[in-house]
Amino acid sequence: MPRRTYNIAMVCDFFFPQPGGVESHIYQVASKLIDRGHKVVVVTHAYDDRKGIRYLTNGIKVYHVPFAIIYRSASFPTVFSFFPMFRNIMLREQIEIVHGHGSLSSLCNEGLLHARTMGLRTVFTDHSLFGFAEAGSILTNKLLKFILSDVDHIICVSHTSKENTVLRAALDPLMVSVIPNALVxxxxxxxxxxxxxxxxxxxxxxxxxxxxxxxxxxxxxxxxxxxxxxxxxxxxxxxxxxxxxxxxxxxxxxxxxxxxxxxxxxxxxxxxxxxxxxxxxxxxxxxxxxxxxxxxxxxxxxxxxxxxxxxxxxxxxxxxxxxxxxxxxxxxxxxxxxxxxxxxxxxxxxxxxxxxxxxxxxxxxxxxxxxxxxxxxYSWSNIAKRTERVYQGISGDISETEFYGYETADSAAWGATSRSGVRSFALIDRLKRYYGCGIWAGKLFCLCVVIDYLIFLFCEWWWPRDQIDTAADWPRKHFEDSDED
CATH class of the missing domain: 3.40.50.2000 (Glycogen Phosphorylase B;)
Structure with a gap:
C-alpha cells in the first residue's frame, strides 16, 4: 500500500525572520516533510513588515497573522479571537494535522484548542523546561495541562524534557515521544x-x-x-x-x-x-x-x-x-x-x-x-521521518502495536475500537478529559471548550466552509522511502 501523505500546519509564535532554535527546528522539519511528499504551511504572527502570506524555500507557505506582541515575540493571548482566522486558514489549506510548537506560544496553545474543536488531529512539541515552584511556572504548567489534555501526541526534544513535560502536565508517558533537534x-x-x-x-x-x-x-x-x-x-x-x-x-x-x-x-x-x-x-x-x-x-x-x-x-x-x-x-x-x-x-x-x-x-x-x-x-531527514511516524500513529495509519512498539492494554482489550493514540472528537469525551484538570480549573476549562465549540458552530453558519476557496497547492514531491533515510 502506498505511503499516505498529510496536509500539516505548524503553528507557533516563534519563526523566521527571528533567529533561534525553535524557529530553525520548525523550518527544517517543514522542509524535510515537504521533501517526503507532505504539504506543510506555517502559521505565525506578523514580524515588522512581514504580514500576510510569504513563501520560503522549498515551497513552505507562511501565514503572518496580525496579532500584537507582548513579550519576547509571544503574541497577546486572546483565547477565542484567533479562531475565525485560524478556521479560514485550515479550511483553505485543507489541513489534517495541526502541529504546535512551544508551551509559551499563545498561537500554538490557541491553535491546538481550535484544531480539536474543528476535528483535526493535533501534535505538540515542547522545546522548554520549567520548574514547579515559581508562580510563573505554576500558571504555565496549569495552562499546559489544559492544552495537552486533548492533544493526540506530544514530542519532546530530550529525555529530560520528556520527564519534565510528563510531570508538569500529568501525562501518560506513552503519549510522549522523544525526537531531538538536528542540524544541516x-x-x-x-x-x-x-x-x-x-x-x-x-x-x-x-x-x-x-x-x-x-x-x-x-x-x-x-x-x-x-x-x-x-x-x-x-x-x-x-x-x-x-x-x-x-x-x-x-x-x-x-x-x-x-x-x-x-x-x-x-x-x-x-x-x-x-x-x-x-x-x-x-x-x-x-x-x-x-x-x-x-x-x-x-x-x-x-x-x-x-x-x-x-x-x-x-x-x-x-x-x-x-x-x-x-x-x-x-x-x-x-x-x-x-x-x-x-x-x-x-x-x-x-x-x-x-x-x-x-x-x-x-x-x-x-x-x-x-x-x-x-x-x-544528527540529521533533519531522520527527524522528519520520525515525526512522520507520529502522524501515522495518531491518524490510525499504522497499528497501535507498530506505533508504540508493543501491544498496549487498551489495544489488547478492545482491539481496533480503542486506541490510546487516537482520541475521540466527541464533545462529551473532550469535556471529560478537561474536567479532570482540577476542582476549579476543570470547570473553567470545560467552559472555555464549550464557548469555543459555540464559536465554531456560529462560524459554520455565518461563513459556511463551502464558500471558502481552496488554496492551490505546490506540486508534491515524489519520495521513495528507504531504510537509509
Missing amino acids: SENFRPLNYPTEPSAPGAGFGHNPPTAHHLGPNDPVTIVVISRLFYNKGIDLLTASIPRIIMNHPNTRFIIAGSGPKAIDLEQMIEQNVLQDKVEMLGAVRHEQVRDVMVRGHIYLHPSLTEAFGTVIVEAASCGLYVVCTAVGGIPEVLPSHMTVFAKPEEDDLVLATGKAIAALRANRVRTEKFHDQVKVM
Whole structure:
C-alpha cells in the first residue's frame, strides 16, 4: 500500500525572520516533510513588515497573522479571537494535522484548542523546561495541562524534557515521544574543511582536515552565541569572563546575540578595561553563525536551563571544543570527548573553561574529527521521518502495536475500537478529559471548550466552509522511502 501523505500546519509564535532554535527546528522539519511528499504551511504572527502570506524555500507557505506582541515575540493571548482566522486558514489549506510548537506560544496553545474543536488531529512539541515552584511556572504548567489534555501526541526534544513535560502536565508517558533537534551539517563545516565530496576528508570515513595545534603562546578564542537573557546564564557569563581572562591572559572572547543583558556585559567590559579582549557583535543572522563560530577554538554555553541546546551541536560541527553547564537535556546532546561540563556556578564554569584551554594547548582533543561525527549523529531527514511516524500513529495509519512498539492494554482489550493514540472528537469525551484538570480549573476549562465549540458552530453558519476557496497547492514531491533515510 502506498505511503499516505498529510496536509500539516505548524503553528507557533516563534519563526523566521527571528533567529533561534525553535524557529530553525520548525523550518527544517517543514522542509524535510515537504521533501517526503507532505504539504506543510506555517502559521505565525506578523514580524515588522512581514504580514500576510510569504513563501520560503522549498515551497513552505507562511501565514503572518496580525496579532500584537507582548513579550519576547509571544503574541497577546486572546483565547477565542484567533479562531475565525485560524478556521479560514485550515479550511483553505485543507489541513489534517495541526502541529504546535512551544508551551509559551499563545498561537500554538490557541491553535491546538481550535484544531480539536474543528476535528483535526493535533501534535505538540515542547522545546522548554520549567520548574514547579515559581508562580510563573505554576500558571504555565496549569495552562499546559489544559492544552495537552486533548492533544493526540506530544514530542519532546530530550529525555529530560520528556520527564519534565510528563510531570508538569500529568501525562501518560506513552503519549510522549522523544525526537531531538538536528542540524544541516553542510552549513556548519570547520574552517578549511573540504567542500567537494570527492576531496580528501570530505566525508565520514575519509581523513579529516589537518589539525591545527595550539602552541603555548597562541591566543585561544572563546565564542558565545546566545540570546542575552537571564535564563541563558548571561549573569554567570558576565561574572566569569574577567576571571577566565585573568587566569589565561592570552584568551579572547567573541559574543554574538542581543537582549536585555547586553548592557551588563558592556558595563563589565568597561569596568575591567577588556575592550581588546572581548568583542561584542550584537545580533547575527542564522546564516552568519558558522562564520562567527569558526573564528574560535572553544564554545562556551553557560545556560541555566535548556531542553536540548542546538547551538552546541552546531559548535561541535564547526570543530569547537564545547564548555557547557550540565543542566536540562544538555548532557544528552554530545558525547563526553566533545564537551567539558560545569555546574551552573561561577567557580565551576571558570574551572571547566580552564580545563578546556589546557586540553587544547596539550593537543589532547581531536576537534578536527568532530564534524564528521556530528554529521552521523544528527540529521533533519531522520527527524522528519520520525515525526512522520507520529502522524501515522495518531491518524490510525499504522497499528497501535507498530506505533508504540508493543501491544498496549487498551489495544489488547478492545482491539481496533480503542486506541490510546487516537482520541475521540466527541464533545462529551473532550469535556471529560478537561474536567479532570482540577476542582476549579476543570470547570473553567470545560467552559472555555464549550464557548469555543459555540464559536465554531456560529462560524459554520455565518461563513459556511463551502464558500471558502481552496488554496492551490505546490506540486508534491515524489519520495521513495528507504531504510537509509
